[in-house]
Amino acid sequence: MRRSLSFFYGLVAVGAVACTAQAGDDVALDAPSALGAGAYRTYAELANAHGAAAAPGSVTVLGLRGLSFDGATHATTYRHAFDDTLVVLRADGTADRFPASTHPFELSGVPGVPDVDGDRVADVGMIRPGVYDVAGRDRAIAGAASYAVSYRGDGKVPGWRDTDHDGVLTSEERAASEDRADGLTDVLFHQGEGGAPAAVGCQVLPATAIRAFTTAVGGPRARFRYVLVDMNVAGAPDATSLPR
Secondary structure (H helix, E strand, O other): OOOOOOOOOOOOOEOOEOOOOEOOOOOOOOOOEEEOHHHHHHHHHHHHHOOOOOOOOOOEEEEEEOEOOOOOEOOOOOOOOOOEEEEEEOOOOOEEEEEEEOOOOOOOOOOOOOOOOOOOOOOOEEEOOEEEEEEEOOOOEOOEOOEEEEEOOEOOEEEEEOOOOOOOOOHHHHHHHHHHOEEEEOOEEEEOOOOOEOOOOOEEEOHHHHHHHHHHHOOOOOEEEEEEEEOOOOOOOOHHHOOO
């Protein structure tokens, strides 16, 4: 029986090393942008609608998959691009926006990623939309802070796997992943270039943004709630209504 997809998932079983391989990028990016209290309220309402419980006094990070930093929406594919948006809802009631990637960079050929369908090719996974807990790590990546993602106290987080290795997750692949209870391990927030590992399940920011992100969430040892929203599904908010 296929498991239903919601923002609160059941336990997952299949783990994979989420961050391996070398990254490089030549994509021009805008600088992170600081937003005021009005924007905070708008983004907090969106995060709370998906289970985040965002409020001043705590830190919540909202991931907007399929919405680029310039406000354009697009289909999600595995590729080396910081074409999604993170919004940090800061403890002081303000918000910051950052370019980021919530999807993998690599299609295949990554050591440590499992072969879930038996075709002898690693099946790179992508974290599913949902609500997660994140905590700072002692270990830096490319000289910048990194943060570990967990789900209900477990280091395995719900994921979908690209079993035909084309970088596009079909409804059939997502359903099969849910039936297998696929999950990803070692999912991190970290820098995604400049000698850092490529994104294979991790949530990554460009080197131009990672330090400002670290400050916004409260430092390298910060803890925060992460809510990831797919902007391409039915019922997603109108991207043109979101502050930039």
